[in-house]
Amino acid sequence: MSEGGLKVEQPMESVEALSREAEGLKVKLEEERQKLNDVPLTTVAARLENLPPLNIKPRRVLKGHQGKVLCSDWCNDKRHLVSSSQDGKMIIWDAFTTNKEHAVTMPTTWVMACAYAPTGNMVACGGLDNKVTVYPLSFDEDVTQKKKAVGTHTSYMSCCTFPYSDQQILTGSGDSTCALWDVESGLMLQSFHGHQGDVMALDLAPSENGNTFVSGGCDKMALIWDMRTGQCVQSFEGHESDINSVKFYPSGDAIATGSDDATCRLFDLRADREIAVYTKESIIFGVNAVDFSVSGRLLFAGYNDYTVNVWDALKCQRLTILYGHENRVSCLKMSPDGTAISTGSWDFTLRIWA
Amino acid sequence: MQTNLQVQSSIVEQLRREASIKRTPVSEAVEDIKQFILQHEQEDYLLIGFSSQKNNPFREKSSCDIL
Numbered sequence: 001m002s003e004g005g006l007k008v009e010q011p012m013e014s015v016e017a018l019s020r021e022a023e024g025l026k027v028k029l030e031e032e033r034q035k036l037n038d039v040p041l042t043t044v045a046a047r048l049e050n051l052p053p054l055n056i057k058p059r060r061v062l063k064g065h066q067g068k069v070l071c072s073d074w075c076n077d078k079r080h081l082v083s084s085s086q087d088g089k090m091i092i093w094d095a096f097t098t099n100k101e102h103a104v105t106m107p108t109t110w111v112m113a114c115a116y117a118p119t120g121n122m123v124a125c126g127g128l129d130n131k132v133t134v135y136p137l138s139f140d141e142d143v144t145q146k147k148k149a150v151g152t153h154t155s156y157m158s159c160c161t162f163p164y165s166d167q168q169i170l171t172g173s174g175d176s177t178c179a180l181w182d183v184e185s186g187l188m189l190q191s192f193h194g195h196q197g198d199v200m201a202l203d204l205a206p207s208e209n210g211n212t213f214v215s216g217g218c219d220k221m222a223l224i225w226d227m228r229t230g231q232c233v234q235s236f237e238g239h240e241s242d243i244n245s246v247k248f249y250p251s252g253d254a255i256a257t258g259s260d261d262a263t264c265r266l267f268d269l270r271a272d273r274e275i276a277v278y279t280k281e282s283i284i285f286g287v288n289a290v291d292f293s294v295s296g297r298l299l300f301a302g303y304n305d306y307t308v309n310v311w312d313a314l315k316c317q318r319l320t321i322l323y324g325h326e327n328r329v330s331c332l333k334m335s336p337d338g339t340a341i342s343t344g345s346w347d348f349t350l351r352i353w354a
Numbered sequence: 355m356q357t358n359l360q361v362q363s364s365i366v367e368q369l370r371r372e373a374s375i376k377r378t379p380v381s382e383a384v385e386d387i388k389q390f391i392l393q394h395e396q397e398d399y400l401l402i403g404f405s406s407q408k409n410n411p412f413r414e415k416s417s418c419d420i421l
Contacts, residue, residue, distance in 0.1 A: 018362040025369035032377060039381040044388065055403050059412035078411070096411065194368075234372060251390040253383065271383040272375060295394035296387065297401050314388065339399050340412050354400070354412040 033273045041266070041275045045314035051297070054310060058324050059340065060352035062093050064100050069344035070112050070127070071159075072331050075120045081342055082123045083350055084111035090125045092137065095342070095352055102143050104135060113159045117166040122183075124150070124169050126157040132171050134183055151181035151188060159201050163227065164208050170227075172199035178215050180227060192225050194232040201245045206252045214255045216243030222257050222267060236267040238274045245289045249313075250296045256313075258287030264301050266313065278311045280318060289331045294338030302329030302343055308353075324351055 067087030074081055080101070081093045088109045092102040112127035117134075126132040130153045136146045155174030163170050163180070168189065172178045178192040178199055197218030205212045212233070216222045222243055224234040241260035248255055254268045254275070262283050266276035278299065285304035292299055292313065299311040308322035308329055327346035334341050340354040395401055404410045 015359050015362050018359070018366045022362070022366050022369055025366065025373050029369065029373050032373070036377050036379040038379050039384065041380070041384050041387075044381065044384045048388070051401070054400070056400055059414070231371075232368060234375070235368075249387065249390075250394070251387065253386060253390075268380070268383040268387075270378040270386075271380045272372075272377045273380070275380055275384065293398050293400045295391045295398035295401060297391045297395060297398065314391065338397065339404075339410065341400070352412055354410055 033271075036271060037273065041314065042316055045312075045316070048314060050315075051312060051319060054298075054320050056310070056320070056322065056341075056353050058322070058351055059354045060095060060098055062091075062095070062098055062350040062352070063348070064091055064093075064103070065089060065348045065350075067109070067348060068327070068330065068346040069348060069350055070110065070330055071114045071125075072333055072342055072344045072350055073114055073116045073123075073161075074333055074335050074342065075116045076118060076336050077120055078335050078337050078339070080116070080120065081350065082114045082116050082125075083344055084114035084125050084127070085348075086110050090114055090123065090135075092123065093350070095340075101139075102137065104143055104147075106133075110156070113157055113171075115161045115169070117162045118164065119166050122166055124160050124162065126160065126171070128156050130154065130156055130173070132157055132160050132169055132181065134169070148183075148186075150183050150186050151179060153177070153179065155198070158199060161202060161204060163204055163213070170202060170204070170213060172202045172215055172217075174198040176217065176219075178202060178213075178225070190227065190230045192223075192230055192232070194223050194225075194235075195219050195221060197242075200243060203247050203255070205248055206250055210252060214246045214248060216246040216257055218242040220259070222246055222255060224255075224269065234269060234272065236274065238265055238267070238277075239263070241286070244287060247290050247292060250292055250294060256290045256292065256299055258290040258301055260286035262286055262303075264290055264299060264311065266299075276313070276316050278309075278313075278316055278318075283309070288329060289333075289343075291332050291334045291341065293334065300332055300334070300341055302332040302345075304328045306345070306347075308332065308341075308343055322353055325349070 065085040072083040108129035114125035153173035180190040239259040245258035264278040289302040325345040331344040
């Protein structure tokens with residue numbers, strides 16, 4: 001008993017010592033990052049020639065949802081899309097013909113996340129039901145027959161993706177965690193703790209060997225995770241409001257973020273700091289979705305003011321605005337071969353631009 | 355107290371890890387980004403356009419096809 005009593009005092013001191021150490025480390029971190037901040041991105045980019053005018057036009061309108069479109073994802077065949085909506089439906093589209101190939105009614109409204117499996121044989125979705133459910137796709141029978149609940153969070157599921165195979169699925173949630181699930185057994189393989197607020201978005205590193213992913217959330221932070229160990233390996237701050245979207249730069253060396261603070265930002269992993277802010281005084285609405293063109297030169301961003309802004313990622317200048325949606329642009333995805341981008345909106349439609 | 359200690363030590367552990375990572379100067383990182391773009395811009399159809407609209411899978415279907 002007396003030993004137990006002694007232990008109580010020890011932690012008291014340690015907590016203080018640890019707080020001091022934490023403060024010291026934060027200062028040191030900032031100093032180290034600042035030391036290597038030798039040339040701003042825009043200075044390097046200024047030497048490049050300006051881009052010729054872009055010729056990106058609206059090509060398709062996908063109509064069928066009876067509520068706000070909340071999420072969408074391309075199939076690797078570069079032709080099919082899955083989308084999910086506030087109306088509780090998930091729709092599989094043939095984007096070439098605009099036909100609906102499957103329409104699945106979920107047992108919940110606000111289906112906030114959906115994802116295509118790499119083989120194209122399966123989709124996953126979920127939202128306010130706190131669950132991630134997979135649906136194997138087949139034309140022989142009703143796809144709901146073979147649906148399978150894989151994982152459950154303690155709050156809504158905001159985002160999901162299949163990391164390189166159909167066997168696992170990675171989710172982010174309003175419970176401030178991310179989790180990696182085994183599709184077959186439904187077992188949680190790894191959980192990722194570190195965010196201090198709802199996780200809103202995640203994205204896998206482009207290289208399979210990387211085994212890392214990025215998440216962003218309402219704590220204004222973007223965190224880089226090691227998928228195998230569950231450890232947060234890097235953290236980026238700078239945004240002044242919720243991060244709604246995160247996306248790896250195609251080389252895997254940087255990430256872009258979109259936030260309610262009306263800015264997009266670029267953080268470099270190796271320089272370990274923010275290297276660009278995409279902003280304009282006239283842009284005052286939040287960003288819900290970001291994605292890069294194949295080379296990474298163009299950054300597409302969907303805003304609450306119904307527009308998609310296309311940024312020169314190097315020069316940090318806005319190149320053009322894509323008009324068409326009649327409400328917030330909620331999601332935006334580059335097609336796998338980079339020939340088109342899809343956007344989804346609170347106006348109940350999805351659009352394809354190319 | 356115990357949980358407080360655990361929280362604090364995990365924060366410090368995290369900061370120690372982050373403080374120990376190797377960093378590259380911004381100029382070097384930016385140069386790599388620039389090189390990646392130069393290497394891939396020819397495949398970037400949204401950036402440079404399609405050499406022919408026929409290569410655009412989402413082009414408008416022409417109203418009459420040659421049989």
